[in-house]
Amino acid sequence: MTAALPDAVVPGPVLVIGCGLIGTSVALGLRDLGVQVHLRDARPSNVELAASLGAGTADPVEVPALVVVAVPPAAVVETARAALAEFPSAVVTDVASVKGSVCEALTDPRFVGGHPMAGKERSGPMAASALLFEGRAWAVVPADGTDLGAIALVEQVATALGSVVRRMDAASHDRAVALVSHVPHLVSALTAGLLTQADGDDLALAGQGLRDVIRIAGSDRGLWVDIIGSNAGQVGAILDDLAVRLDDLRSAVHRADGSVAEHLDRGRAGVARVPGKHGEQPAALASVFVSIDDTPGELSRLFAAIGDAGVNIEDMRIDHELGRLVGVVEVVVQAGVAEHLHTALTERGWAAFR
Ligand SMILES: NC(=O)C1=CN([C@@H]2O[C@H](COP(=O)(O)OP(=O)(O)OC[C@H]3O[C@@H](n4cnc5c(N)ncnc54)[C@H](O)[C@@H]3O)[C@@H](O)[C@H]2O)C=CC1
Numbered sequence: 001m002t003a004a005l006p007d008a009v010v011p012g013p014v015l016v017i018g019c020g021l022i023g024t025s026v027a028l029g030l031r032d033l034g035v036q037v038h039l040r041d042a043r044p045s046n047v048e049l050a051a052s053l054g055a056g057t058a059d060p061v062e063v064p065a066l067v068v069v070a071v072p073p074a075a076v077v078e079t080a081r082a083a084l085a086e087f088p089s090a091v092v093t094d095v096a097s098v099k100g101s102v103c104e105a106l107t108d109p110r111f112v113g114g115h116p117m118a119g120k121e122r123s124g125p126m127a128a129s130a131l132l133f134e135g136r137a138w139a140v141v142p143a144d145g146t147d148l149g150a151i152a153l154v155e156q157v158a159t160a161l162g163s164v165v166r167r168m169d170a171a172s173h174d175r176a177v178a179l180v181s182h183v184p185h186l187v188s189a190l191t192a193g194l195l196t197q198a199d200g201d202d203l204a205l206a207g208q209g210l211r212d213v214i215r216i217a218g219s220d221r222g223l224w225v226d227i228i229g230s231n232a233g234q235v236g237a238i239l240d241d242l243a244v245r246l247d248d249l250r251s252a253v254h255r256a257d258g259s260v261a262e263h264l265d266r267g268r269a270g271v272a273r274v275p276g277k278h279g280e281q282p283a284a285l286a287s288v289f290v291s292i293d294d295t296p297g298e299l300s301r302l303f304a305a306i307g308d309a310g311v312n313i314e315d316m317r318i319d320h321e322l323g324r325l326v327g328v329v330e331v332v333v334q335a336g337v338a339e340h341l342h343t344a345l346t347e348r349g350w351a352a353f354r
């Protein structure tokens, strides 16, 4: 039996083509909003998996209001073009990480380029989540001749999925994502690549800082070869700049005269410029660290204690100590309540420290 869905806040039916991480996440989010969703994928097993997760139906759709093309970047133009022809009244949008080549090739007024700035280092429907887009930017990239109703529908869907819409042109988008996504990805991969030379014992010292830097390096190789290849001009220009800075940093380290501080200061200034969720300036946050036994139920006890203390968790990370059944939970909270949380947890018997 299918659970009753709430009244839809966006018109359907919606056809999602490409039931991987992003397509299935869009589908799950739309289903939660009561939208009728149909699924299609070159791999029937991915449609089956997505449907079994509750993302929609594999049944064919006759007249979709919207088609969301969520296939790898290299397949977007062909897939969107075919969808525009097959469904002559539908708005068609995509989610590809690079927009220049896509928007140049697809000049139909019913096509609106899109790119949710949310994802994971895992691919496929099993990694999908209805909440993936919550609080994330969603770039909407119309062209001069794009139908205004089509733009409004795509922005309505992105907003309904919890995203904050950023309307921009394709060139600005590709320049921006080269800086905030594509080059950081390559730097993460380079850093992670260094670890292949490491002695196993050295890696036993790895902590959360390393994991933060290398997480995205675990992403799908094929997808990223595609993304970097599609945005090679913008990515290459930033790498040229980075190469000069790396050379300068290298000299500073060899001189050991303290001038490495200039690079560290510039890094701190860059961190401070990144907005928080919903595009606000970053709130002043602080961490409280709590040592926990790595046993079932321990985390939920900790969350309950934080709730009892009346504190909202902004973010959290768990750092397991290798070879020991304990872990350290970093609880990130508004700076103004960190001391209160520290005291409250200590009073309740937790090993908390700042
Ligand atoms: N992975 C991420 O974190 C993000 C990815 N994107 C973009 O989303 C799109 C999809 O990426 P993911 O969901 O991560 O990939 P994925 O590998 O999880 O899913 C892609 C799906 O498309 C299917 N597919 C491939 N070629 C097809 C074709 N010609 N027709 C129909 N289905 C086809 C595959 O079978 C697979 O199910 C890409 O364009 C990517 O640039 C956007 C934001 C974040």
Ligand SMILES: O=C(O)C(=O)Cc1ccc(O)cc1
Pocket: 096, 097, 116, 117, 118, 119, 120, 121, 181, 216
């Ligand atoms: O995993 C993460 O944190 C990401 O930032 C994922 C991501 C990958 C590709 C995109 O085009 C947008 C976002």
